[in-house]
Amino acid sequence: MEVVLYQPEIPPNTGNVARLCAATEIPLHLVRPLGFSLEDRYLRRAGLDYWPHVMLTVWDRWDDFLEARSTSRKVYTSARRGIDLFEYAFRSEDCLLFGPETRGFTWDFAPEEHVVRIPMRGEVRSLNLSTAVGIVLYEALRQTGYFNARS
Secondary structure (H helix, E strand, O other), rough: EEEEEOOOHHHHHHHHHHHHHHHHOOEEEEEEEOOOOOOOHHHHHHHHHHHHHHEEEOOOHHHHHHOEEEEEEEEEEOOOOOOEHHHHOOOOOOOOEEEEOOOOOOOOOHHHHEEOOOOOOOOOOOOHHHHHHHHHHHHHHHHHHOOOOOO
C-alpha cells in the first residue's frame, strides 16, 4: 500500500498525511508541482518530528511516477463519482491516489472500476484532504488485514 498526493496545494494537509504515513509505515509519494516548499514551516509543523520516519518520494513528473509504479494498481479517489469506499475491494499493493485540494483530479482516464468515493450526506461538497486520506487508507489497511499482521 502506498499513498500518492498529486499536486498537493496546502502544506498542513500534506504534513498531516505525512504523519499518518509515518504512523502506519506506508510510503508517501508527492507529485510536483507542489503548492509549497518542502521546507515550509506549516508543512513541518503539521508533520511534527515524524519526518525522519516518513518514507517520502517526490516526483517531478506524473509520467515518471506511473512508469515506476507500472505494476501497482492505481486507486483514484473522487468526491463526486466512483464506487463507495466500503464496497471496493482493496489489495495490499494498491497505490491510493489523491488529487489537488481545490480541484481534485481533472482527467477522465481513470478506469471507473478503480475510482472510489467516501460516502457523505448533507450539503458538504468534499472532505479535507488529510481527513479523506485517513479514511481511505485505514479502510484499505483494514480490508487487507494490515493491522492483524502487525504486533
